[in-house]
Amino acid sequence: PRPDVLVVSALRPGQMARLETLFALHRHDRAEDPDALLDAIAPRIRAVVTTGGRGLGRDIIDRLPGLEIVACSAVGTEKLDLAACRARGIAVTNTPDVLTDDVADMAMALLLMARRRLVEGDAHVRSGAWAREGMFPLTPTLTGKRLGILGLGRIGQAIAARAEAFRMEIGYVARAPRDVPYARLPDAEALAGWADALVVATPGGAGTRGLVSAPVIRALGPGGTLVNISRGSVVDEPAMIEALASGALGAAGLDVFAAEPAPDPALLALPNVALSPHHGSGTVETRDAMARMVVDNLVAHFNGAPLISPVA
Numbered sequence: 499p500r501p502d503v504l505v506v507s508a509l510r511p512g513q514m515a516r517l518e519t520l521f522a523l524h525r526h527d528r529a530e531d532p533d534a535l536l537d538a539i540a541p542r543i544r545a546v547v548t549t550g551g552r553g554l555g556r557d558i559i560d561r562l563p564g565l566e567i568v569a570c571s572a573v574g575t576e577k578l579d580l581a582a583c584r585a586r587g588i589a590v591t592n593t594p595d596v597l598t599d600d601v602a603d604m605a606m607a608l609l610l611m612a613r614r615r616l617v618e619g620d621a622h623v624r625s626g627a628w629a630r631e632g633m634f635p636l637t638p639t640l641t642g643k644r645l646g647i648l649g650l651g652r653i654g655q656a657i658a659a660r661a662e663a664f665r666m667e668i669g670y671v672a673r674a675p676r677d678v679p680y681a682r683l684p685d686a687e688a689l690a691g692w693a694d695a696l697v698v699a700t701p702g703g704a705g706t707r708g709l710v711s712a713p714v715i716r717a718l719g720p721g722g723t724l725v726n727i728s729r730g731s732v733v734d735e736p737a738m739i740e741a742l743a744s745g746a747l748g749a750a751g752l753d754v755f756a757a758e759p760a761p762d763p764a765l766l767a768l769p770n771v772a773l774s775p776h777h778g779s780g781t782v783e784t785r786d787a788m789a790r791m792v793v794d795n796l797v798a799h800f801n802g803a804p805l806i807s808p809v810a
């Protein structure tokens with residue numbers, strides 16, 4: 499019989515169809531009464547499919563005694579209870595690499611949007627202010643400026659490659675030195691003091707919570723731009739909002755927030771922020787590739803083959 503798989507959050511349609519041919523699917527995400535569904539099928543479930551936004555909590559893990567693997571469509575898995583999985587020897591997989599370029603593109607887009615005030619410029623044209631009031635204010639340039647990258651993993655390095663093409667000077671903070679021709683700064687505050695723009699590219703989770711603190715934001719300064727494509731938890735969001743409102747921080751470009759999908763209204767009221775709905779990997783091609791990787795991991799698991807992308 500095909501292994502029973504619980505879907506708590508769906509993948510792209512093409513891979514859902516593939517899942518359906520390979521496994522006996524149970525759609526927790528579509529169940530009218532998810533609780534009753536779990537009661538009925540919980541003992542049979544051997545795998546869970548989820549996304550980064552949905553994750554998987556103890557509440558469900560504890561109800562699945564036969565769970566062997568959780569396959570998550572995301573690189574960041576902090577909404578997934580890894581400790582609970584580890585304690586029971588449940589394998590966990592994510593989807594690194596395939597989303598790196600899209601997330602790095604998003605970082606550069608937000609950097610340009612924030613620094614060149616593209617959101618306000620767009621409104622300036624749409625509202626007729628251009629004709630009424632004339633030229634839009636001048637903004638700082640990007641070329642030749644310093645980009646600080648907090649976290650030089652796969653995504654951080656892809657951002658650096660793009661920033662090189664923009665002829666920016668690049669600095670970074672990472673746990674270990676990297677074999678790269680960039681300036682390595684000792685910590686986030688030093689990096690922010692050095693940089694004209696700071697991009698957050700660390701993982702989320704407990705290890706990086708509040709890393710971009712009030713002093714780091716202050717060090718970035720009135721001419722500085724903060725970009726976050728990582729997790730809202732890495733930035734002290736109230737401190738950032740206060741700094742953006744007072745002018746102590748110049749601008750921000752944000753794909754992630756402390757609260758999603760309804761970020762702090764104080765943030766939404768600021769003119770000097772560019773906002774994106776946690777959509778770094780949100781392209782057709784990348785979401786297809788992520789979904790394929792989820793299914794490939796499940797296939798490997800049930801064939802007794804090595805997993806493609808286990809979470810360490």
Ligand code: GLV
Nearest residue numbers: 549550551571572
């Ligand atoms: C997909 O990766 C998501 O987090 O929804």
Ligand code: GLV
Nearest residue numbers: 550572573574779
């Ligand atoms: C998106 O945020 C991801 O972790 O893939």
